[in-house]
Amino acid sequence: MNVSIASSRAEGALVEITDVRKSYFSNRVETPVLHGINLHMQRGDFMAVMGQSGSGKSTLMNILGCLDTPTSGTYRLAGVDVEKQSRAELATLRNRTIGFVFQSFNLLKRMTILDNVALPLIYAGVSRKASRDRAQTQLDKVGLGELANRQPNQLSGGQQQRVAIARALVADPPLILADEPTGNLDTRTSNDIMALLNELNRERGQSIILVTHEPDIAAHAKRLVRLKDGLVLYDGPATEGLRQLKTDDSIATIAEAAL
Amino acid sequence: MKLVHVLSEALRAMLANPLRTMLTMLGIIIGIASVVLMLAVGDGIKAFIDKQLSVLGSNLVIVQADSRKAVGARLRTGTVQTITLDDAEAINRLPSVKGAAPMLTTYSQISYGNDNTNTQVQGTTPTSFVIRNLRLAKGIGLSEVDVASATRVAVLGKKVAEQLFYKNDPIGQTIRIDNQSFQVIGVLDNEGQSFDSGDIGEVVMVPISTARVTLVRTATPRSVQYVVVQSKTTEGLNDMVADIKDLMRDRHRIRADDVDDFRVVNFGEFAKTGEAIATGLSIALGFIGAVSLVVGGIGIMNIMLVSVTERTREIGIRMAIGARPSDVLWQFLIEAVAICVVSGIIGVALSAGVASAVSSTGKFEMMIGLKAVVIAVVFSCVVGVFFGFYPARRASKLQPVECLRYE
Incomplete structure (x- = not known):
């Protein structure tokens, strides 16, 4: 499979998006959402994607996560041309390359925490025993090893998100894709989760893409990408980007007040 | 996965x-x-x-006299006794036949001590035991000697034995059939519906010769009521029926355009x-x-x-x-x-x-x-x-x- 060839080329960019456009069609009416996005990301980077609703943030996120394919343009993830993959190949690519962290945690009900974390390995064809061992190790790392046999609904939101992070990490994917990971959490728990992601990036060199609409959360990233109306508005260091964002917002507030 | x-x-x-x-x-x-x-x-x-079938015996047919007009009135099947022991012996000699047993039956009062019952008595030959799969629970069956010398011996059906003797051993005891003494020599083990009488457990079997002299009045000294015949093979059953018909027509001198004076009843059809x-x-x-x-x-x-x-x-x-x-x-x-x-x-x-x-x-x-x-x-x-x-x-x-x- 070409995924294994790709992972051997560790020096290449992890994410290469070139002139990606995406349109949705309903009743043959074309609604363009992404108007040509270019984005490159090296391994070990920590990138935040910001944008207001309607900016194409979610669409870009789905394309980045190989959950959806672009209408045109190319997306190379870890050296693999995503748009050339079949549905089954995309599933395998997601399984090996991306660890998802969702806003609503998305743990499977009626399944223990341990089995939830082990699931990506099961789909990768790892034996049940080995999957559980590795899942336990991963749970220990996020500090929830003792809750392995609980069900998701017996855990707090912050704990559930830690479990989701453990699940994202268990198959050791090169990329973590976190979609509003703190959206359902209070400020203190959000900071804990962000601290955990930061630690992963710093100590393990884990590549992370973080989608958020909160500047405080985006501030944890090294790099910021701002989207507006389906185009990249800013791509650069997070600190500079957030300063610009603040200015833009105050201008908008003044403009609003003026009206 | x-x-x-x-x-x-x-x-x-x-x-x-x-x-x-x-x-x-x-x-x-x-x-x-x-x-x-x-x-x-x-x-x-x-x-x-x-x-x-195991009670009936398999591949069996019955040869019996057909109804016959006597002075214009048609009588019940088997009433006119045209079948004889000689017919039975001739049938027995057919190559497709395994065995043929001539039968004389009647209903008689059977008594022992204070108890009595009324049931079917079958006069027959030892062949009957073989072709109808009759097994003995106790004692012995009828023998050729019994038939030849018309001994007064009887083999009881299981239920008859229970009724008359309860739990006592009937072997060697003397019972009375229509007020004549018979010695019990055996008890049948079989149960279930028989094709030519009721329950096989409710019959009493005696030598055909003894039945003729003591119980059943016959038209001629060699008449029988019917003959039970078993074919050698299941496949040969229909051929055997044809053989019997030919033989019987020949023996009874029936002309080509006349109807049979006998009937062959095939029990394979019931199965x-x-x-x-x-x-x-x-x-x-x-x-x-x-x-x-x-x-x-x-x-x-x-x-x-x-x-x-x-x-x-x-x-x-x-x-x-x-x-x-x-x-x-x-x-x-x-x-x-x-x-x-x-x-x-x-x-x-x-x-x-x-x-x-x-x-x-x-x-x-x-x-x-x-x-x-x-x-x-x-x-x-x-x-x-x-x-x-x-x-x-x-x-x-x-x-x-x-x-x-x-x-």
């Missing part, structure tokens, strides 16, 4: 909504139970027929009728079972479709973390099959309960064989795959993006 994992997922899904799962399973349970009971009824009837009834019953039960399985299968399809919709988000999550469409397909297909197989097992257990309840009444033996169980399990798998495939395929075709957006 490993099978163990898929199976445990299926079990988890089934237990998530136990009441719904049970109700879904009900149709399949009833269907499988009907199919298994159908097979059990079929086997039971076959066994019943075989048992009856065939019984089997036809069994087949008919099996088909009826099988049809009920099939209808129930189809209805049950549709129920499963319905519930699986609901389940796929309910679990859309779960499917999305699974696909996001690496489940291929085929993994999702297998998950739902195995779930449907698991529901069916569990139903099948419950259905077999249910039918086993019904079968043992029916058998315990003692009227009819129902047997559930390994064959029935295997067929039930295979059937339920087929139903599961057939009705589970469409929902499973639908689940596998879902788009992960849309599933994750689904609330």
